[in-house]
Amino acid sequence: MSARTLMPGPLVVASHNAGKVREITALLGPYGVEPVSAGDLGLPEPEETENTFAGNARLKALAAAQATGLPALADDSGLVVPALGGAPGIYSARWAGPEKDFTVAMQRVHDELQAKPDAVWRGYFVCALALGWPDGLCDTFEGRVDGLLVWPPRGTRGFGYDPMVQPDGHVITFGEMEPQAKHAISHRARAFAQLVAACLPR
Numbered sequence: 597m598s599a600r601t602l603m604p605g606p607l608v609v610a611s612h613n614a615g616k617v618r619e620i621t622a623l624l625g626p627y628g629v630e631p632v633s634a635g636d637l638g639l640p641e642p643e644e645t646e647n648t649f650a651g652n653a654r655l656k657a658l659a660a661a662q663a664t665g666l667p668a669l670a671d672d673s674g675l676v677v678p679a680l681g682g683a684p685g686i687y688s689a690r691w692a693g694p695e696k697d698f699t700v701a702m703q704r705v706h707d708e709l710q711a712k713p714d715a716v717w718r719g720y721f722v723c724a725l726a727l728g729w730p731d732g733l734c735d736t737f738e739g740r741v742d743g744l745l746v747w748p749p750r751g752t753r754g755f756g757y758d759p760m761v762q763p764d765g766h767v768i769t770f771g772e773m774e775p776q777a778k779h780a781i782s783h784r785a786r787a788f789a790q791l792v793a794a795c796l797p798r
């Protein structure tokens with residue numbers, strides 16, 4: 597099945613996470629769409645009731661598209677740690693608590709790994725992007741990047757769990773990387789490349 601083409605014009609970035617909005621806006625830069633964030637539009641933050649990244653991305657994209665009458669791009673993402681049974685996974689934002697404190701969330705990943713003597717300190721970021729339309733159509737795309745989990749966390753760039761994830765093939769964490777370097781390899785960039793191939797006019 598082919599995806600619906602996104603034409604130049606306004607596009608809602610259906611996220612309330614400033615780090616994501618910044619990255620998605622940068623990735624959209626060359627494509628002639630005009631990103632406007634859910635926060636700027638005063639849209640509510642929907643409850644993420646699905647149990648997959650793609651399901652939650654779809655729920656957020658369709659809520660924003662239906663509220664605005666515009667196409668909407670949502671991102672649901674997180675850190676998956678196989679040694680922790682896949683946690684925090686879709687609960688990655690929730691592990692940071694109501695204050696959205698990722699020092700706390702990273703500390704919890706550390707403590708739970710430390711409690712398992714044989715645990716492999718590896719994980720991967722997943723990003724599901726959903727492009728939803730006011731009529732209910734929605735296309736989803738997924739990307740992943742694997743890496744080493746390091747302690748202590750390093751770097752002040754990026755957001756979320758970036759300071760404790762050192763992508764394979766690199767000697768610095770995502771928290772230490774220039775934004776363009778992250779965009780060259782990240783889970784979000786990989787999902788975005790698929791969206792570009794499927795939905796942007798050539």
Ligand SMILES: O=c1nc[nH]c2c1ncn2[C@H]1C[C@H](O)[C@@H](COP(=O)(O)OP(=O)(O)OP(=O)(O)O)O1
Binds near residue numbers: 612656756
């Ligand atoms: O590139 C990333 N670098 C570091 N950490 C990341 C990244 N990508 C996702 N993450 C972590 C933190 C984020 O808070 C959570 C996503 O949770 P998620 O529900 O998809 O996003 P959110 O609640 O922060 O914003 P919103 O739902 O409004 O888009 O996973």
Ligand SMILES: [Mg+2]
Binds near residue numbers: 644689
């Ligand atoms: Mg969320």
